[in-house]
Amino acid sequence: MESRAFLLLSLLGSLFVEPGFGQRGDEDLNEWMKEKEKLMKNLEDKLKIVECQSKTEALGTRLNTTVDELTRQKAEMEKLKKENEGLKTKLDASEKEIDKLKENSYKTAPQIAFSASLVSSGEMYKGPCADKTLIFKRVFSNIGNAYNLNTGIFTAPVNGLYYFTFSTYGYNTHTMGAILIKNTVRQISVYDSPSADGSDSSSNAAVLQLAASDKVHVELWDNGRVFDDLNGHTTFSGFLLFSL
Template sequence: MDIDEWLKDKVELIKNLEDKLKCVERLQNDVGALEAGLNATVDELTAQKAEVDRLKKENEGAPQIAFSASLANFGEIYKGPCTDKALIYKRVFSNTGNGYDQSTGIFTAPVGGLYFFSFSTYGYNTHIMGAMLMKNGAHQISTYDGPSADGSDSSSNAVALQLAAGDKVHMELWDNGRVFNNLNGHTTFSGFLVFPV
């Protein structure tokens, strides 16, 4: 082999080595970027786990308040028209936190917070059908249907209310109103604490 050929082979070998070195450098940069991305993901997951742990700890101490009740605890009941328009829901499905009083029909907020309430009403066409949700004696929301030609009516409504500890929420009939219930639970009242404030 002559020297020119030998030098040409060496130059080509050096060029190949340089190309491979550049390729290795690119791969090292890619690995570095992947490593930085993985570290960022690990940091984010660590932060999320810390937040989940904080929320768990916070919820462990949070008051648990919820109730759900139906008007009739046996047989059939027509409530109204009457002077005492307060609806007293006797069939209590749940009363966690004991905020609902089944002897008065009043829910008293054990703690201040944002509460969610829902209710449903059912009645026949001979009377006004519906009810009003009252907070500390003031009308908040309602359901309503006047006497009509159809056989019966049902409706429901819901609201989120800011309550202070001791605030009272209850349901009342409309003037000259009437609702019906039986063990099928057509006329109901429920509420729960979303979060304390």
Template sequence: MGITVVCLLLLVCSVSTEHSNTGTDVETTAQQISYQQPCLQDVHAALKELTASLAEQKVEMRLLQRENEAQVAKLQEVRAELEKQKTEMQSQKFELDGQKTETDKLKQQLHAGQVAFSASLLSDGEATIGPFNGHTALVFKNVVTNIGSAYDPNTGVFTAAVRGVYHFEWHIGVDSSNTAAVLVKNTNHIFTAYEHQTAGYGASSQSASLLLEAGDTVCVHQWTGTKIHDNQNHHSTFSGHLLFTL
């Protein structure tokens, strides 16, 4: 706007100057100057107005820049706050996941801590087992209790689900013979129940409390060259349960 005004004023001054030159030669130089002085004053005023306008625009630009900087700073604060909240939410999620994992673990341990079984050698009838040329694993097939399913009636092997202390008992019957059965932890012989019966029926019992790791196995082996008798009264049995976890 200011530039346009200046251009128009310069054009007017130029026309005025040209008009003075087409006048008579008798016009004096003072008359020409009198035509140019108003034109120069108008140019000066226009320049002054333009300078003031530019200064005002400069001030407005500074204000806009400050406002922009303030908005940028505010956006950065908002972004930082959002990042903080995101980090806190992730931390809370991680904590909740950890609590859930711990809860699931406790539930699993509680469920695994409910372990108890009891089984007899024969389901029904009467039989004498052995003698064998080597130690032979006994399979107590008549299962009356198997909470936790840690005992396998197909193999006669108990497998610990969790680390803890377990208590086991085994009873063996014999009819006019020698009998012996040993409790085996993994491959280690622990305690042996033995009975020598020259006539009639006899029995022997034994028990043990063992510290087992998860995956350890326990079973009962019949001793080499011995016999074990059982009938419908279920004299020969194998039982166990978890006392407490560790």
């Protein structure tokens, strides 16, 4: 706009300072005015071109700014994309490692469990006797082979927390009872003295923390007697809850 005003002022100045302006005739004046109008039109056209160029330059500047901003945002997006890809790679690797640890844990975790009753055939009265260890001959299961059916002793293969349960059955002629022994130390027991009823049965259970090679077995109560047959009245069972 300032350029346009300057050009118009210059043109008006030339109208009044041109030599011989007051001495022209009407025809000369008309010609002169036509030339001046033509000149003004040319100037206005040039002004429009200048203004258009200015607007174009301003628009170009704004466009360049927008392009720069878009380029910056695109670069930021690419950076975030790479970071996300890196995080996904780490996450996938962590998940694979966890799955591998789980698989190894399942493979390496010992599976220990056994269950047995006192006799494998016929029937038996056990006790009173000097050797009070009860040897459970009829083995229902012995995963891990930690129970020895020849000695009646369970030997812990690994450090862990173990669950044990035992039951006894006897008649009223003798004390009916038994004791769960860890190594040489009494843990829990069952007991019933002779009474007028025909028979007695009882059971007990415990969770024991064992170190590898610790031994657990069941012994008769002093002067006690138990009975068993293929119905499995007198039993001994145990299993590993989890290793430590």
